[in-house]
Amino acid sequence: MAYIDLENLTKDYGQDRGVFDISLSIEQGETFGLVGINGAGKTTTIRQMMGFIKPSSGQAFINGNDCQKNSARIKQFVSYVPGEINFPADKTGETFLKRQIEKAGRGSWERCKEICERLQLDYTAGLKTMSKGMKQKTALAAAFCLGSDVLILDEPSTGLDPLMRDVFIDLIKEEKKLGHTVFLSSHIFEEIEQTCDRVAMIKDGRIIDQLTMNDLLHSKDKTYKLEFKTQESFQQFQALDYTFTDVKEEDLQLKININDQDINRLMDDLQHYDVLFFKEIKRNFEDYFTNVFKEEVNHV
Structure with a gap:
């Protein structure tokens, strides 16, 4: 059994709302991303993993523990950041954070203060007066300071500015180095691309695709853009046996899709033509997401 194992997990709210037959296997030490547009089912999936929602059918396990039957046991080694932050009636961030460390029975206040400093969080501020960004930082500090074996994070960087997102990415990478397992729901392409080993795409409550990030970013199938000096x-050049896309006659430009094993042949062929420029079009996760969800993106 994988470290996190979702087996045909279903929560059916009726009228085709909910999540259906979610099956995912995440290994220990892996950072796994769950990505989709709003309302796709990310939070419903995560709440079932935390034992907050009872599935209509199917099961979820974390380190062999049934997420419904053993939810209290799971919380002893899992840190969780919800998509919507609601704090208890503690007066200050410091009071809340110290209480979380005390209740968990792990982590340290020194580590928590270090994370707060990196996130530029004034933990002495009153919880009620905190901005959305400050509340998000407080929730992150509470999650990362405990040294948990598993982190389950639902849209964790919402409300953070770009600089603080970089700090968040660094914190995830540090957890990876410690061998901790991270399950991350996010709509920020950069943090998914920089932190996740694998990603699942969810649409209308169903997993529609999975990919290994390394395979995407370092694929042997490449795309190059060329522009020629003469008509x-x-x-x-177009008469040659290559796969061309985005041919722009008026600009003398085109793109060519090619595998690395054929790149030497391409270089040899290009010597016989007047080429103005030749540039690789780097693949990234945002392009992949846009292609998978092109119908939804076009309606935004």
Whole structure:
């Protein structure tokens, strides 16, 4: 059994709302991303993993513990950041954070203060007066300071500015180095791309695709953009046996899709044509997401 194992997890609210037959296997030490548009089912999936929602069918396990039957046991080694932050009636962030460390029975106040400093969080501020960003930082400090084996994070960088998102990415990478397991729901492409080993795409409550990030970013299938100096070179080159896309006659530009094993042949062929520029189009997760969800993106 994988460290986190979701087996046909279903929560059916009726009228095709909820999540359906979610099956995912996450290994110990892996950082796994769950990505989709708003309302796709990310939070419903995570709440079932935390034991907050009872599935209609299917099961979820973390380190062999049934997420419904053993939810109290799971919380002894899991840190969780919810998508909506609601704090108890503690007066200050410091009071709340110290209480979380005390209740968990792990972590340290020194580590917590270090994280607060990196996040530029004034933990002496009153919880009621905190901005959304400050509340998010407080929740992150509470999660990361405990040294938990598993972190389950639901849209954890919402409300953070770009600089603080970089700090958040560093914190995730540090957890990876410690061998901790991270399950991350996010709509921030950069943090998914920089931290996740694998990603699942969820749409209308169903997993529609999974990918390994390394395979995406370092694929042997490449795309190059070319522009030619003359109409003659542009037209003659297209007669060769390559796969062309985005051909722009007026600009003498085109893109070519090619595998690394054929790149030497391409270089040899290009010597016979007047080429103005030749540039690799780097693949990234945002492009992949946009392609998978192109219908939804076009309606935004």
